[in-house]
Amino acid sequence: MTAESLDTLTPHPTIGIAAATTDLSKVYGSGDTSVVALDRVSIAFREGEFTAIMGPSGSGKSTLMHCAAGLDSFNSGSVRIGTTELGTLNDRQLTQLRRDRIGFIFQAFNLMPTLTALENITLPLTIAGRRPDRQWLDRVVTMVGLSERLDHRPGQLSGGQQQRVAVARALVSRPAIIFGDEPTGNLDSRAGAEVLGFLRDSVRELGQTVVVVTHDPVAAGYADRVVFLADGRLVDEMAHPTPDRVLDRMKAFDARSRTS
Ligand SMILES: Nc1ncnc2c1ncn2[C@@H]1O[C@H](COP(=O)(O)OP(=O)(O)OP(=O)(O)O)[C@@H](O)[C@H]1O
Numbered sequence: 001m002t003a004e005s006l007d008t009l010t011p012h013p014t015i016g017i018a019a020a021t022t023d024l025s026k027v028y029g030s031g032d033t034s035v036v037a038l039d040r041v042s043i044a045f046r047e048g049e050f051t052a053i054m055g056p057s058g059s060g061k062s063t064l065m066h067c068a069a070g071l072d073s074f075n076s077g078s079v080r081i082g083t084t085e086l087g088t089l090n091d092r093q094l095t096q097l098r099r100d101r102i103g104f105i106f107q108a109f110n111l112m113p114t115l116t117a118l119e120n121i122t123l124p125l126t127i128a129g130r131r132p133d134r135q136w137l138d139r140v141v142t143m144v145g146l147s148e149r150l151d152h153r154p155g156q157l158s159g160g161q162q163q164r165v166a167v168a169r170a171l172v173s174r175p176a177i178i179f180g181d182e183p184t185g186n187l188d189s190r191a192g193a194e195v196l197g198f199l200r201d202s203v204r205e206l207g208q209t210v211v212v213v214t215h216d217p218v219a220a221g222y223a224d225r226v227v228f229l230a231d232g233r234l235v236d237e238m239a240h241p242t243p244d245r246v247l248d249r250m251k252a253f254d255a256r257s258r259t260s
Helices: 003-009 061-068 091-101 117-128 134-143 159-172 189-206 243-259
Strands: 017-028 035-046 050-054 076-081 102-106 177-181 210-213 225-230 233-239
Touching (some): 035 233, 091 117, 102 159, 117 159, 159 177, 159 189
Parallel strands (some): 102 177
């Protein structure tokens, strides 16, 4: 094969990529007490793909997510959302980008207790001074099964329902990417499965890009691919994961780290 024909097979690096990091490094502290949380991590999150980030405790999962989502600063390398390099933005622009282009789902739901489910879902749009697209809002609310609960406040909803409100809130502004930090960590397995099912539906039916950090092989089984971190480095990747295969891979890492 000629170099020319090879080149035509190589996808353009920005097309179809919702977010990417290149040689991303993050160090906490300085001197003897410094910790390298991320060590030159390069990863791309393709549009319309569901990625799970896994790895042992302290391997850098949350740090990677926070840096990729513009929630945390980094020491070197670069992060982009779509074609926007985060390093070129000032604080105001970064806040705006997070608000308009990124959806967040946290373990602790982070809903406003005094607002109804509907008001919570539309809050990012209200803050941005945008009107909800009624059809889209209806589609999102129906997809997460909240049509009958829109007037309820978070305190009147189960944990699973509250997280579904958070999923709808993340989806409603049609962000370039949704980041979830242990989004099912506070839910029982049934409610967790529902929330993960909705996230997967949003990828399949709405073309949403989703990235979640998780410890749970069952949760990772909902993703299109799993990336594994260890000691701040990307060490492995698995396409079309199943919980059993993910568990086997994690056991293999554990065995290797015990013998090294
Ligand atoms: N604010 C901080 N100050 C100092 N060190 C930190 C800070 N936050 C994280 N670290 C360190 O950076 C490394 C990566 O942490 P991180 O929270 O990203 O890992 P994680 O894989 O998400 O862990 P877990 O699964 O336990 O949540 C760890 O060694 C951690 O102790």
